[in-house]
Amino acid sequence: MLAAVDRGEIDVAYCDEAGFTSAHPNRSAWTPVGQCHTSDALRGKRLNVVGALLSSGELFTVKLWETMTAALFAGFLGQLMAHVGKPLVVILDNASVHKAKAIAPLLEGLQRQGLKLYFLPPYSPELNRIEKLWHKMKYEWMDFKARDAKTLEADVQEILAGFGERYKLDFCQTITE
Secondary structure, three states: OHHHHHOOOOEEEEEEEEEEOOOOOOOOOOOOOOOOOOOOOOOOOOEEEEEEEEOOOOEEEEEEOOOOOHHHHHHHHHHHHHHHOOOEEEEEOOOHHHHOHHHHHHHHHHHHOOEEEEEOOOOOHHHOOHHHHHHHHHHHHOOOOOOOHHHHHHHHHHHHHHEOOOEOOOOOOOOOO
């Protein structure tokens, strides 16, 4: 399979969903003595992003202000297949929306067009490269602050649009002595 990827015959995509909320997730921080590290806890809808980190280095995403369902996931895979335009291996976890029986006919149609789904072993998110993207977005690239819906979507979009140029992932770790 790797040789086919190198020759450009197929693409591989690491795929998953992430949710972003108005109240930023807690994280560790340094705060001056006597001050409290806080943020307003605004309530609002959750912005869900379904994404595919492609072997080409490209990021393909769709933002949704609704709950991810199996039908929406199947639609995302259809859009992803059309975008890639060649056979595609999708690496993903075992979420119920990825395996729902209701979308089996849709997935079979996509498989006839060159889609192959590869499910990771249970409880192994570290094997899905896009998980690193979601972690960086939430805990490093987004400022710790409360956001209204418009600001939340704009901040998420800025990172997604700047991926590969301003926002980069490095999967290689250098070990130094």
